[in-house]
Amino acid sequence: MYVHLPLYAPERFINNSRNGRYGAAVSGIDWSTAMILDELKKLDLDENTLIIFTSDNGSNTRNNGSNAPLRGKKQETYEGGQRVPMIMKWPKKIPANSTSDELVSSIDFFRTISSILGIKIDSKNKIDSLDFSNVMYSPINAKSPRETFFYYKQNNLEAVRNKKWKLHQQKDGKKVSELYNLENDISEKNNVYEKYPEIVLELQKLLDECAKELGDEFSDIQGTDIRLPGKVENPSTLTSFDPNSPYYAPMYDIPDWG
Numbered sequence: 388m389y390v391h392l393p394l395y396a397p398e399r400f401i402n403n404s405r406n407g408r409y410g411a412a413v414s415g416i417d418w419s420t421a422m423i424l425d426e427l428k429k430l431d432l433d434e435n436t437l438i439i440f441t442s443d444n445g446s447n448t449r450n451n452g453s454n455a456p457l458r459g460k461k462q463e464t465y466e467g468g469q470r471v472p473m474i475m476k477w478p479k480k481i482p483a484n485s486t487s488d489e490l491v492s493s494i495d496f497f498r499t500i501s502s503i504l505g506i507k508i509d510s511k512n513k514i515d516s517l518d519f520s521n522v523m524y525s526p527i528n529a530k531s532p533r534e535t536f537f538y539y540k541q542n543n544l545e546a547v548r549n550k551k552w553k554l555h556q557q558k559d560g561k562k563v564s565e566l567y568n569l570e571n572d573i574s575e576k577n578n579v580y581e582k583y584p585e586i587v588l589e590l591q592k593l594l595d596e597c598a599k600e601l602g603d604e605f606s607d608i609q610g611t612d613i614r615l616p617g618k619v620e621n622p623s624t625l626t627s628f629d630p631n632s633p634y635y636a637p638m639y640d641i642p643d644w645g
Contacts, residue, residue: 389416394450409450434478437503441473441493458575464538464545464555465575481523489531490548491519499523513612537597542604547594554580554590557605566590 389412396404396411400418404410420440427433445468446452447461459465473491475481498516501508508514521529538546546555551570555563566580566587580587597603602610 389413389419390450406451409452436477437480437500438476439473439496440475442471443493444468445471456574462540464540464558466553466569466573469538475523477523482526485526487522487526487529489519489522489526489529490533490536490550491517491522491531492533492536495519495533513614515614535593537594537601539601542602544594544598544601544603544605547590547597549590549593552583552586552590554587554594556591556594560605 390409394408394412396408396415400411400414401408404414406413424433424438427436444461445454445457445459445466448454454460454467457465457467457470459467461468463469494515495517498508498514498518499520502518502520517532519531519533522531534550536548537544538548540559543557543560545557546553548554548569551568553567553569553575555565555567557563564580564587565575565578566583567575567577568579569575598606598608598610600610600612602608602613
C-alpha cells in the first residue's frame with residue numbers, strides 16, 4: 388500500500404521523518420526493499436533474480452509529492468499521471484548503469500516474463516501484452532515492440548501516444564484539441580495541434596479504431612472486443628490475516644484516503 392493513503396509506517400520511521408507520515412512511508416519502502424535484497428543475497432539468489440521496481444501511477448502531488456517536469460498528477464492522462472520510472476536489476480543479463488527511454492507498459496510484464504521463462508502463451512483471446520525483453524538485454528540500442536499507448540480514464544478514451552506524438556481528445560468529459568511532441572516537450576506545454584494537421588488525422592484514426600474495439604463511454608461507443616477480466620473458482624489470498632503480526636494495522640483509525 389505504500390505510499391497510498393492511508394499512510395501507515397512504523398514509529399521509528401515517523402520519528403525520523405521530516406515530511407510526516409508520507410516521508411515515513413517512503414523510508415519504509417527503502418527499508419523493505421533493502422530487506423528483500425539482503426534476503427536474496429543470503430539465499431544466494433541475488434545473481435539469478437530479476438528485480439523490477441516501479442509504480443502504478445504518478446504522484447497525487449499531495450504531501451510534497453511531485454511529478455516534475457511532467458504535467459499533471461495521479462488520475463490524469465497527462466504524462467504526470469501515467470509515466471513512471473522503472474528500475475530493473477538482473478546481474479549478467481541487464482547491463483549495469485544503462486538507461487532506455489523506450490515506450491513500455493506494465494501490461495507488457497505478462498508476455499515479457501513469460502518469454503524469459505520460456506512459457507508459450509496459448510490463448511484464444513487477444514493478448515494486449517508485448518515482449519520487451521530485447522530492451523532489457525540491450526537498452527541502448529533495442530527498440531520497443533510497443534509504438535502506441537492508449538490513455539483511458541475509467542471508460543473514457545482521453546488520449547493516444549504513437550512514438551513521439553501524443554494527442555488528447557477529451558479531458559474529464561469535455562472535448563479538447565491538444566497535440567504534443569513528447570520528444571522535445573515532455574511537460575506537454577506547447578500545443579502544436581494546429582501546426583500538424585496530418586499528425587492529428589493519423590492519431591485520430593488510432594483513437595477511432597481503439598474506441599471501436601474497446602469502447603469509449605464519452606462518445607457512447609460500445610466496444611466490439613472488450614477484454615473481460617479472468618476469474619477463478621474458489622480463490623484464495625496470498626496472505627491471511629494474523630492479528631498478532633506487527634505488519635498489520637487497522638485501516639479505520641486514519642481518516643486520509645486516496
